[in-house]
Amino acid sequence: MAKKVDFDTPALSEYLQIPVLQEGSMAHSSPFVAKPDHQEALNFPGELVENWHDQAIAKMEDLSKTSRSFSLFLDICVHCGSCTDKCHYFLGTADPKNMPVARQELLRSVYRRYFTFAGKYFPNLVGAKDLTRETLDEWHSYFHQCSECRRCSVFCPYGIDTAEITMAARDILDAVGYGQKYDNEILGKVLKIGNNLGLPGPALKATLEDLEEDLEDDTDLPIRMPLNEKGADVLLITPSADFFAEPHIDGLLGYAKVFHQAGISWTMSDYASEGANFGMFIGNYPTMKKVAERIRTAALELGVKRVIVGECGHAWRVAYSFWNTLAGTGHGAAADDKYAQMLQKQLDPRYPAPQHIIEFTYDLLQRNALKIDKSANDHRTVTFHDSCNVARGTGMGGIERGQFILPREVIKAVVNNYVEMDSSTMFEETYCCGGGGGLLTDDLMELRVKGAMPRMNALKKVFDDEGVDTLAAICAICKSQFSKVLPFYDMPMDMITSVHQLVGDALVFENND
Amino acid sequence: MLTGLFAILFYVATVILVVGVAKRIAAYWRTPAPLKIPTMPAPRTQGGMLYRMGREVVLFESLFRSNKWIWIFGWVFHMALFLVLLRHGRYFQESPWFLTEIVQPFGKYGGIAMVAGLGGLWARRFLVERIRYISTPSDHLMLLLLIGIGMSGVMMTFVAHTDIVALKHFMTGLMVFDWKPLPADPVLIAHLSLVIILMVVFPISKLMHAPGIFFSPTRNQIDDSREKRHIAPWAAEMEK
Numbered sequence: 001m002a003k004k005v006d007f008d009t010p011a012l013s014e015y016l017q018i019p020v021l022q023e024g025s026m027a028h029s030s031p032f033v034a035k036p037d038h039q040e041a042l043n044f045p046g047e048l049v050e051n052w053h054d055q056a057i058a059k060m061e062d063l064s065k066t067s068r069s070f071s072l073f074l075d076i077c078v079h080c081g082s083c084t085d086k087c088h089y090f091l092g093t094a095d096p097k098n099m100p101v102a103r104q105e106l107l108r109s110v111y112r113r114y115f116t117f118a119g120k121y122f123p124n125l126v127g128a129k130d131l132t133r134e135t136l137d138e139w140h141s142y143f144h145q146c147s148e149c150r151r152c153s154v155f156c157p158y159g160i161d162t163a164e165i166t167m168a169a170r171d172i173l174d175a176v177g178y179g180q181k182y183d184n185e186i187l188g189k190v191l192k193i194g195n196n197l198g199l200p201g202p203a204l205k206a207t208l209e210d211l212e213e214d215l216e217d218d219t220d221l222p223i224r225m226p227l228n229e230k231g232a233d234v235l236l237i238t239p240s241a242d243f244f245a246e247p248h249i250d251g252l253l254g255y256a257k258v259f260h261q262a263g264i265s266w267t268m269s270d271y272a273s274e275g276a277n278f279g280m281f282i283g284n285y286p287t288m289k290k291v292a293e294r295i296r297t298a299a300l301e302l303g304v305k306r307v308i309v310g311e312c313g314h315a316w317r318v319a320y321s322f323w324n325t326l327a328g329t330g331h332g333a334a335a336d337d338k339y340a341q342m343l344q345k346q347l348d349p350r351y352p353a354p355q356h357i358i359e360f361t362y363d364l365l366q367r368n369a370l371k372i373d374k375s376a377n378d379h380r381t382v383t384f385h386d387s388c389n390v391a392r393g394t395g396m397g398g399i400e401r402g403q404f405i406l407p408r409e410v411i412k413a414v415v416n417n418y419v420e421m422d423s424s425t426m427f428e429e430t431y432c433c434g435g436g437g438g439l440l441t442d443d444l445m446e447l448r449v450k451g452a453m454p455r456m457n458a459l460k461k462v463f464d465d466e467g468v469d470t471l472a473a474i475c476a477i478c479k480s481q482f483s484k485v486l487p488f489y490d491m492p493m494d495m496i497t498s499v500h501q502l503v504g505d506a507l508v509f510e511n512n513d
Numbered sequence: 514m515l516t517g518l519f520a521i522l523f524y525v526a527t528v529i530l531v532v533g534v535a536k537r538i539a540a541y542w543r544t545p546a547p548l549k550i551p552t553m554p555a556p557r558t559q560g561g562m563l564y565r566m567g568r569e570v571v572l573f574e575s576l577f578r579s580n581k582w583i584w585i586f587g588w589v590f591h592m593a594l595f596l597v598l599l600r601h602g603r604y605f606q607e608s609p610w611f612l613t614e615i616v617q618p619f620g621k622y623g624g625i626a627m628v629a630g631l632g633g634l635w636a637r638r639f640l641v642e643r644i645r646y647i648s649t650p651s652d653h654l655m656l657l658l659l660i661g662i663g664m665s666g667v668m669m670t671f672v673a674h675t676d677i678v679a680l681k682h683f684m685t686g687l688m689v690f691d692w693k694p695l696p697a698d699p700v701l702i703a704h705l706s707l708v709i710i711l712m713v714v715f716p717i718s719k720l721m722h723a724p725g726i727f728f729s730p731t732r733n734q735i736d737d738s739r740e741k742r743h744i745a746p747w748a749a750e751m752e753k
Binding site: 018020021064065066067068069071072073075076077078079080081082083084085086096099101102105116117118122124125126127150153154155156157158159160161164285286289320321322324325328330331332333334337339340352353354391392393394395398399400401403404428 | 540544545547550552554555556557561569578637642643647650651652654721722725728729731732736737741743745752
């Protein structure tokens with residue numbers, strides 16, 4: 001049962017304040033522990049193993065050999081303090097262990113003790129600590145107070161990325177049988193059923209048919225929501241939230257309208273009916289690979305020429321930055337790389353693989369291939385939230401900063417009233433919504449509300465001063481998180497909107513058949 | 514006696530420094546970065562990456578963007594240290610090369626700037642609550658050590674000159690295993706002792722940030738993940 005914690009929503013202010021430290025203020029925040037069947041479905045021990053100490057150290061040894069960022073980032077931090085005021089969870093909770101460097105230190109202190117000369121012989125001098133049972137509890141708590149948003153890495157003079165440390169810590173916890181319920185349960189579902197919701201193929205088909213009817217009622221056109229159609233040009237991989245959640249679903253309708261007007265054949269897949277890949281959140285390469293390979297398999301079976309990814313932040317990071325590595329879903333494999341060549345020979349080299357739905361729509365807009373009536377969105381004043389994973393983990397359009405340019409260009413092409421939030425909270429310095437990185441669960445509600453404060457602060461300003469009533473985003477987690485936390489900050493939950501809802505609303509269909 | 518002791522200490526410290534740093538670098542070199550994780554937006558070409566890394570190493574760009582106080586103290590300290598090190602070249606070369614010559618006049622004041630920068634960084638460890646919280650004893654000792662080196666150096670430049678000609682003979686002699694007497698000047702002995710400590714702790718401390726930054730995947734990777742397949746050898750094994 002969820003711990004019922006009473007908490008105060010942080011106050012908003014004209015300028016973001018750096019809080020006075022409140023030690024231990026979030027020590028009570030820890031997500032539910034994964035149950036044995038959640039763990040075992042991912043080949044992790046069901047519960048905390050007896051020799052957890054040695055297992056954890058062995059896992060750290062393993063990480064130091066397989067991933068350079070692990071020991072490098074743990075070695076080279078100089079405690080300069082540059083990152084200390086950059087984390088939204090620190091700003092919202094004032095807990096010093098939510099300062100990125102202090103969060104890293106929870107793992108670094110143990111790494112030092114067991115893997116470095118100074119820590120072995122002079123532990124007190126360098127802040128090295130033995131690994132104890134309490135350490136694991138502290139890890140479970142504070143490494144689930146990081147959304148892996150990478151904001152700290154922008155400001156670190158060595159590019160130390162706390163997301164990498166958080167992923168490593170979660171990987172260690174999973175390896176000793178102390179995983180997080182929300183993430184691991186969902187990963188079990190995607191691997192078994194094909195999506196995070198556990199929505200089986202027939203149910204998905206029925207849902208899509210209902211949506212087709214809605215579209216027909218709305219437009220008088222037979223706009224399709226195809227599933228498992230072999231020979232389609234495009235395979236669309238989208239977060240499963242797009243199939244049922246608000247405002248996500250209106251984004252999905254928007255994609256369908258765009259595909260319809262562009263006259264490009266497309267399909268979804270019930271085997272790979274999920275863009276999300278929580279394997280990234282738990283930092284486990286084999287799991288992330290398994291989830292990514294489902295998309296590769298679907299693309300091969302359906303014989304598609306292109307793979308397009310819907311509005312989902314971390315999914316786009318995995319797709320853009322990792323799919324080529326994990327599953328050969330991309331271009332440029334070596335000639336002797338049989339595994340990757342298999343799919344890469346099939347994909348059309350004229351298009352980037354994978355491609356983001358924003359890139360796809362942007363391209364159509366550039367070619368005047370879409371009929372747009374911007375005034376359809378005149379009742380809205382729109383601002384855009386840069387999602388952390390898109391901003392700091394991906395690109396778009398094959399140009400530097402494309403991930404900021406393209407979504408804005410798409411919005412401005414379909415909307416007349418567009419307002420930008422304070423630039424120190426946007427672009428690569430954007431604040432996470434507060435629910436990313438595998439923390440979008442009700443047992444972390446206090447953390448989510450408090451962590452949203454910096455974004456809410458900037459939003460409230462344009463909400464009050466510029467009459468912004470629509471917050472557009474291209475991330476399923478951001479959309480769910482905002483609709484939950486906006487009311488805490490006295491803003492309406494339904495102001496959060498999919499970018500492709502704006503596009504869909506502005507599309508003009510001339511019914512001439 | 515003094516000469517022999519310091520000669521041996523210098524040899525030992527040099528070996529520890531060179532071998533220690535080389536071993537760490539070899540480990541970073543050998544360990545793959547299994548995934549593409551440049552902090553975006555990232556350059557799309559090798560040249561762009563070198564330019565980004567150059568700005569990071571020379572200008573401390575990310576730090577500048579983050580916090581102007583840490584930046585000004587940190588940057589002044591590092592640049593002054595660089596000047597001072599260049600200027601020290603004259604104690605190791607029979608006839609100094611042109612860069613060492615050029616920096617002589619203002620390199621002198623580098624020592625003062627270096628101590629000032631270090632002083633600012635140390636003050637922040639006491640005055641700023643967040644940085645006080647994250648500081649370990651070794652963070653303080655490291656600053657103390659560097660300030661000690663800087664102050665003793667400045668002393669010899671501006672207050673009590675040491676027998677610099679004899680020192681130069683000692684140093685150049687060391688390099689060809691021909692020991693010349695080391696002047697028994699207490700300030701000089703303190704200066705050299707602290708430098709020896711610095712050399713020894715370098716490979717086992719956070720000072721490894723200096724070579725380490727060049728290996729940082731968030732800064733040295735290129736944004737080309739869709740155009741080129743990047744895969745670690747151990748990960749490629751999983752596909753066989």
